[in-house]
Amino acid sequence: MKFIRGLKEFIRKRLVSLKRKPDMIALLVLGVAFVYYSLNLTNVSDTTAKIQGPGMGLSGFVTMLFSVLALVCCLNAFPRRKPTNIPMLALMTVMLGAIVYCDIYYGNRILDAINRANNPIVTTGENAYITTVQGMLKVHMGIVIAGGALALLLPVYAPLIRKINTSVEVEANENMGEIELDAAE
Numbered sequence: 288m289k290f291i292r293g294l295k296e297f298i299r300k301r302l303v304s305l306k307r308k309p310d311m312i313a314l315l316v317l318g319v320a321f322v323y324y325s326l327n328l329t330n331v332s333d334t335t336a337k338i339q340g341p342g343m344g345l346s347g348f349v350t351m352l353f354s355v356l357a358l359v360c361c362l363n364a365f366p367r368r369k370p371t372n373i374p375m376l377a378l379m380t381v382m383l384g385a386i387v388y389c390d391i392y393y394g395n396r397i398l399d400a401i402n403r404a405n406n407p408i409v410t411t412g413e414n415a416y417i418t419t420v421q422g423m424l425k426v427h428m429g430i431v432i433a434g435g436a437l438a439l440l441l442p443v444y445a446p447l448i449r450k451i452n453t454s455v456e457v458e459a460n461e462n463m464g465e466i467e468l469d470a471a472e
Contacts, residue, residue: 303453309445310365316434317361317383320427321354327423330416331393337417338408340396346389353382353389361438376438383435390424390431397421 305311324331328351335343360379364372397417400408410417437444 299453299455302451306449306451306453308365308367309448310361310438310441313434313437313441314358314361316430316437317354317358320430320434321358323423323430324350324354324427327420327427330420330423334397334417334420337414338396338400340400343393343396346393346396350386350389350393353386357382357386364438365441371441379438380435383431386431387428390428394421394424
């Protein structure tokens with residue numbers, strides 16, 4: 288029973304912090320996208336080295352660089368107790384668009400290498416990581432698009448989050464009218 292009360296209090300505290308700063312949702316999603324791409328960077332590098340398509344290395348570099356810079360822009364786009372910084376939000380949106388473009392470009396270079404007429408890359412056996420990268424790029428694009436949508440739609444869902452009741456029910460408050468002061472007599 289004590290564990291359940293502790294869990295409820297933990298969830299309530301997280302909801303209170305989200306009510307105060309709902310832009311953290313978009314920041315967390317963009318952070319997940321960065322970490323997801325970073326954890327798969329070895330496979331991306333191996334794929335780049337194997338295929339050696341034009342612009343593949345640059346595409347991977349731009350994705351990593353803009354992922355970090357988009358996180359910084361997201362932090363600066365929603366300053367504490369100030370209105371939204373529109374230029375930072377626009378810059379973040381442009382960077383997220385560039386990340387999605389780089390993912391699409393990189394995926395197309397993989398498809399070109401697999402489907403070329405002479406000496407196509409076989410994605411089985413030792414080269415199975417290439418198929419892993421193809422799937423990873425699709426998931427990464429989805430996470431980045433979701434993070435961008437959450438950042439842009441913040442004015443829509445922030446009032447809804449603020450309507451969540453996070454007040455604590457205190458039992459002693461119910462009988463406030465019945466309390467008599469002994470010292471007053």
